[in-house]
Amino acid sequence: MWLKSQILLLCCIASEVWMVKHLDSRRNFSRGLYSAEDHQSVKWSRLKRSLYQGKYCKTRGCCAGRDDGCSFNIASRAAVCYCDQFCTTGPPGPVDCCADYWDVCDNSVEPTKSDELWPPPTAGCYKDGRYYGEGATIKDNCNSCKCFQSLWKCSNNVCLVRPDLIHHINTGDYGWKAENYSQFWGMTLEEGFKKRLGTLPPSHSLLNMKETPRNSLPEEKFPAFFAATYAWPEWIHDPLDQRNCGASWAFSTASVAADRIAIHSEGLITDNLSVQNLISCDTRNQNGCNGGSIDGAWRYLKTHGIVSYSCYPSFWNQHLQPPGENHCYVSSELGKNYTTGLCPNALEQSNRLYRCASHYRVSSQETDIMKEIMDKGPVQAIMKVYEDFFLYKKGIYKHSYNAGSQWKIHSVKLLGWGVLADKHGQKQKFWIAANSWGKSWGENGYFRILRGQNECDIEKLIITTLG
Numbered sequence: 001m002w003l004k005s006q007i008l009l010l011c012c013i014a015s016e017v018w019m020v021k022h023l024d025s026r027r028n029f030s031r032g033l034y035s036a037e038d039h040q041s042v043k044w045s046r047l048k049r050s051l052y053q054g055k056y057c058k059t060r061g062c063c064a065g066r067d068d069g070c071s072f073n074i075a076s077r078a079a080v081c082y083c084d085q086f087c088t089t090g091p092p093g094p095v096d097c098c099a100d101y102w103d104v105c106d107n108s109v110e111p112t113k114s115d116e117l118w119p120p121p122t123a124g125c126y127k128d129g130r131y132y133g134e135g136a137t138i139k140d141n142c143n144s145c146k147c148f149q150s151l152w153k154c155s156n157n158v159c160l161v162r163p164d165l166i167h168h169i170n171t172g173d174y175g176w177k178a179e180n181y182s183q184f185w186g187m188t189l190e191e192g193f194k195k196r197l198g199t200l201p202p203s204h205s206l207l208n209m210k211e212t213p214r215n216s217l218p219e220e221k222f223p224a225f226f227a228a229t230y231a232w233p234e235w236i237h238d239p240l241d242q243r244n245c246g247a248s249w250a251f252s253t254a255s256v257a258a259d260r261i262a263i264h265s266e267g268l269i270t271d272n273l274s275v276q277n278l279i280s281c282d283t284r285n286q287n288g289c290n291g292g293s294i295d296g297a298w299r300y301l302k303t304h305g306i307v308s309y310s311c312y313p314s315f316w317n318q319h320l321q322p323p324g325e326n327h328c329y330v331s332s333e334l335g336k337n338y339t340t341g342l343c344p345n346a347l348e349q350s351n352r353l354y355r356c357a358s359h360y361r362v363s364s365q366e367t368d369i370m371k372e373i374m375d376k377g378p379v380q381a382i383m384k385v386y387e388d389f390f391l392y393k394k395g396i397y398k399h400s401y402n403a404g405s406q407w408k409i410h411s412v413k414l415l416g417w418g419v420l421a422d423k424h425g426q427k428q429k430f431w432i433a434a435n436s437w438g439k440s441w442g443e444n445g446y447f448r449i450l451r452g453q454n455e456c457d458i459e460k461l462i463i464t465t466l467g
Helices: 002-023 037-050 058-061 163-170 191-196 250-264 275-281 294-303 366-376 388-392
Strands: 071-073 080-082 122-129 129-133 137-140 142-147 151-154 176-178 359-362 379-386 392-397 405-420 427-434 445-450 462-465
Touching: 058 071, 058 405, 071 129, 122 151, 122 427, 163 176, 163 388, 191 388, 250 275, 250 294, 250 379, 250 405, 275 294, 294 359, 294 462, 359 366, 366 379, 366 405, 366 462, 379 388, 388 392
Parallel strands: 392 445
Antiparallel strands: 071 080, 122 129, 137 142, 142 151, 176 392, 359 462, 379 405, 379 462, 405 427, 427 445
């Protein structure tokens, strides 16, 4: 007899969990839509719930009216029962009320207000309908919260992903849309600045570098749209992903250099260059994944050279054992065209070194930048990154000034331009740029930014090489 009771109880529990998971709540239907069969189903549901007793409403508290947040998780997170007054809305009533509702809440006593909970018998906190014991610690985005005296005490970090900022951008008239990126969730803004940027402020010598003579061509002499990926489709390299390595100084330099070498050699050399070679081996006044200068990177490319990506993949690639960003796996000598040892990646035979000519500064005049890109290929740009830029998904970016004033330096690759009419019919000019946050970010790894207004200092310092 005891065994049969156990089997009956287990069957009821399993049926209950299945029912909560697979049947929609009847809360959204009016009473007139219920049939006699529904009424029998409710009776059977309540019978099963009575077999699976628990102090749900006694712990959760009872609420007046209809309050879908007045719930308790049972059996699993997917199984939810309710403790609000909607359970008494006549036959058959909702089928998803907690088993002890009729003992605890269904009485003549005036129920509490819908925004007030009956005090739980033990100390603890609630979060998103779940109960946590006193002293429990949870992670809320980038902040840590601890239940203390039935209240949540949370750290006050500014998070990289902020739903309020995403809403502010997407409902505003900024000309671009924001996205909630899972790879940024849980990171603070400071962590984003440190791990996703990494270009040091330009040195005094770089800022004082003479610009190339201005050509001063009128804008109407240029096509309305130009992209290096269309002009040299086989020679322009895709956006890279620096992950949580703060080395945009190396990623942007290597990408521009690889494009320029391919264009200058007319397609004879199209290898992607090893960013890891720069990060791990260019250590003079450079800090690897903790930041570096672009002028130092260009000097290293000229004097030492770097190998291809296939020869020296990124340190998180499984071909490198053990992984380590601070260990230089290749050795190069001045004047030599090959490394002194084999490739770190044993699957690649060619250990050839690639070098660039001296870097130079392009005039910050809008049309001079356009002519440089159209004639010779992509260029490197330094820009200010504000917190809203991390959330960019599509459109023509411009800083939403309500987002805050914090910013850090980043370097990217400019490879084209265009013009589009906004929703008001006004022409919006833009640059096309490649970022180094992977293809899941932005417009397949690219972004568009306002052109001709030095948005975020994008036109202030333009650097490149002949190849």
